[in-house]
Amino acid sequence: MSRRRFGRRGWGVLLLVAAAGAVWLGIYPFLAPNRPVAADGLVIEGWVGDEQLLAALNWAEVHGVKKIYTTGGPFEMGAWLSEWNSYAEMTLARLNKLEEAKKFELAAFPAQKVRRDRTRESARALKTGLGAGTDALNVASEGPHTRRSWRAFREVMGAEVQVGCVALTPTSYDGRDWWVCSEGVRAVVGETVAYLYDLLPRKRGEGEE
Secondary structure, three states, X not given: OHHHHHHHHHHHHHXXXXXXXXXXXXXXXXXXXXXXXXXXXXXXXXXXXXXXXXXXXXXXXXXXXXXXXXEEOEOOOOHHHOOOOEHHHHHHHHHHOOHHXXXXXXXXXXXXXXXOOHHHHXXXXXXXXXXXXXXXXXXXXXXHHHHHHHHHHHHHHOOOOEEEEEEEOOOOOOOOOHHHOHHHHHHHHHHHHHHHHHHOOOOOOOOOO
């Protein structure tokens, strides 16, 4: 009897380990989905790095994008050292320096300063700036932040606008080896917790990023 109980426990532990392993291996693709839709507009979150910006431009060229929109709020550090007031404006300036970007229509949509819910605030600024007439766009973000950005933009843009997403590979890690470097672990674990928190029902206003 004790052996039977031990065997059941053993199988239970193995199943739990297998489930944990499946979640562990599958969490990055979940957080960093590539679900683009047919659209001539691409939103690039202004805080992405230079390598991700170039990758977004390459994606835009391959997928027939005509318009690129940059988003983002005010700088959190060193604002008085910059001639730009926001990530959106700074990344527009970055694009204007690149030969690859000259074939696109470029526009920046700076967001207001908020303590929380910054991604939704960026989406609200974009929606206000674009006005009516946009029926589809894609959002490019970095790695595991992509799902939260996608969720925020879909929620703000509403059912009348089809929103897709493009996950840009981070510089230090990717979906194959994120657990072998501290940057990958911090990003994936942090985004997992943040995404689960974002799913909790709560009063919207200034929620989470």
